Amino acid sequence: MLQEIILKHKGTPGALIPILHEAQNVYGYLPGEVLHDIAKGLGMPEAEVYGVATFYSQFSLEKKGKYRINVCLGTACYVKGAQDLLDKFKLRLMIDVGECTDDGLFSLEACRCIGACGLAPVVTINGDVYGRMTVDKVDEILDKYEALAASEKEAEEA
C-alpha cells in the first residue's frame, strides 16, 4: 500500500507532502518505519522527511485514538480544576498525555487556551466541546463514546 502511494507521486515536484498525507490516512499517523520507507522510496535523506513531517501540525508522529481528547490547561481552565480533569482521564484510560489506549479508542492531549475561557474548564473530544467540565462527568462522557464506538462496530459487522 505504502509503495503504491510512493510510486504514484514519485517524480512529481513536491511529492513528499501528498505522500505524507496519504500515508497518514492509511495508518492514522506516521510511524518511524513509514517515514523511513518514504525516505528510501523517494531517495531522500530521512532527516529531511522527518523535518517536513514534524514541521506541519497536520502530521502526527504519534498514534492517535479514534476519539482525541484534549484537556485545556490554559490559565482560566487551570484555575478551575483542569489538572484534576486531566488526572481523572489518565486514571480512567490508564494512559499518559501523548498516549493512546491499546484498543485505539482514545488518545489524550493537553493544550493551551483554545479561546473558550468563558466555559472553563474545557475539554474537547474530536470536534465536540465540553465546557464547565467536572471530574464527575468524565466517566459519563467516556461511556458515551465507548457505546458509540461499540454501536458503530456492530453496524459494520451486521
Ligand code: FES
Ligand atoms: S484557558 Fe482554557 S479555554 Fe482559555
